[in-house]
Amino acid sequence: AQKVTQAQTEISVVEKEDVTLDCVYETRDTTYYLFWYKQPPSGELVFLIRRNSFDEQNEISGRYSWNFQKSTSSFNFTITASQVVDSAVYFCALSSSNSGYALNFGKGTSLLVTP
Amino acid sequence: DAGVTQSPTHLIKTRGQQVTLRCSPKSGHDTVSWYQQALGQGPQFIFQYYEEEERQRGNFPDRFSGHQFPNYSSELNVNALLLGDSALYLCASSIGTGRANTEAFFGQGTRLTVV
Numbered sequence: 001a002q003k004v005t006q007a008q009t010e011i012s013v014v015e016k017e018d019v020t021l022d023c024v025y026e027t028r029d030t031t032y033y034l035f036w037y038k039q040p041p042s043g044e045l046v047f048l049i050r051r052n053s054f055d056e057q058n059e060i061s062g063r064y065s066w067n068f069q070k071s072t073s074s075f076n077f078t079i080t081a082s083q084v085v086d087s088a089v090y091f092c093a094l095s096s097s098n099s100g101y102a103l104n105f106g107k108g109t110s111l112l113v114t115p
Numbered sequence: 116d117a118g119v120t121q122s123p124t125h126l127i128k129t130r131g132q133q134v135t136l137r138c139s140p141k142s143g144h145d146t147v148s149w150y151q152q153a154l155g156q157g158p159q160f161i162f163q164y165y166e167e168e169e170r171q172r173g174n175f176p177d178r179f180s181g182h183q184f185p186n187y188s189s190e191l192n193v194n195a196l197l198l199g200d201s202a203l204y205l206c207a208s209s210i211g212t213g214r215a216n217t218e219a220f221f222g223q224g225t226r227l228t229v230v
Contacts (some may be wrong), residue, residue, distance in 0.1 A: 003159075036216070043203055045221035091157055099202070100171035102148065103219065104205075106156030 002027045003105035004030045006093050013082055019076040021109045023092030029053075032096040034068065034075045035103065039089040048090075051075065082113045117142060119208050119222035128196050129229045136225045140208030146170075147189035148219060149181060152203040164189050170193040180186070193227075201229045 003026040013019045016057050025034065036048040049059065051068050063080045079086055089110045093103040120139045128134050142210035146165045160173035164183035183189045187208075193200055203226050207219035214220050 037221075042223055043205075043226075044223040045205065045207075047218045047220065050218055082229070089169040093157075099160075100163065102163060102171055102173065103150075104160070105160070107157045 002029075002032075002094050002096065002104045003091050003100060004104055006106035008109045009107070009112045010112070012114065015084060015113055015115050016081050017113075018034055018078060019082050019111065019113075021023050021079075021090050021092075022112070023075045023077065023106060024071050025075065025092070025094045027094060029096040029098055032094060033101075035093040035095070036075075036077050037041055037091045037093060037105075039077065039091060039108070041088075045091070050076075051086050075103060079111075082111075084113050087111060087113045119144075119206055119220050121204075121206050121222035121225050124223065124230075125226045127230060130196055130198060133192065133194045134196060136193075136204050136206075137188065138191070138206030138208075139188045140206075141220045142149055142208055143191050143218070144208035145162060146160075146209045146211060147187065147229060148207045148209070149189070149191045150205040150207065151175070152205055152224070154202070154215060158205055161191070171187050194221060196229045198229050199228060203227075222228070 004023045022079045023095045032053045034051045037045040065078045067076045091109045095101045131167040148163040149161040152158040163171040167183045174208045180192045205224045206222045209219045
């Protein structure tokens with residue numbers, strides 16, 4: 001069975017602070033894919049990143065960075081110098097061939113960035 | 116280039132009624148997946164359609180059914196509505212089924228309220 005855990009339900013930071021969103025996953029598959037999506041109040045899920053299980057390189061995209069560690073089954077997401085526009089719910093998700101590559105989402109972390 | 120479009124945006128139904136939700140995939144996409152997102156939860160996979168057939172199904176009862184048309188658009192039907200069916204229903208489109216090297220693009224969802 002697959003499981004994604006986002007232990008942080010809500011996080012509140014002041015603008016320009018750095019913030020890390022945690023994601024821990026469980027899977028018996030050796031090949032799998034990890035994702036982060038952002039859900040603003042409009043409801044649409046916005047794709048941020050996909051990482052496969054064989055690529056443990058960290059990735060940076062502007063103010064966003066991701067730390068993938070297979071040893072701890074974690075795929076954490078850091079926003080540097082947060083902005084008010086970063087306020088949203090962020091979801092970590094997992095997929096693999098055993099799930100037909102359907103996305104298995106965590107419960108999400110609600111991030112509030114205040115001025 | 117139009118993204119994923121869903122209709123209607125909001126819907127109120129009475130217990131026991133039936134509802135049909137619609138989704139048009141992003142241009143060039145041929146696969147449609149449906150997710151149910153209860154308030155405060157992550158999206159849950161309902162099913163996926165490709166080549167007008169249901170290819171994958173999550174843990175949802177037979178009251179949930181779907182259809183895909185030759186133009187790749189899709190419908191989600193829910194019969195005998197229960198109060199617990201109240202949720203945001205998200206449609207996601209992608210290219211090909213059973214493929215990991217593709218990201219899913221989501222629509223803004225249909226907010227269904229059952230009273």
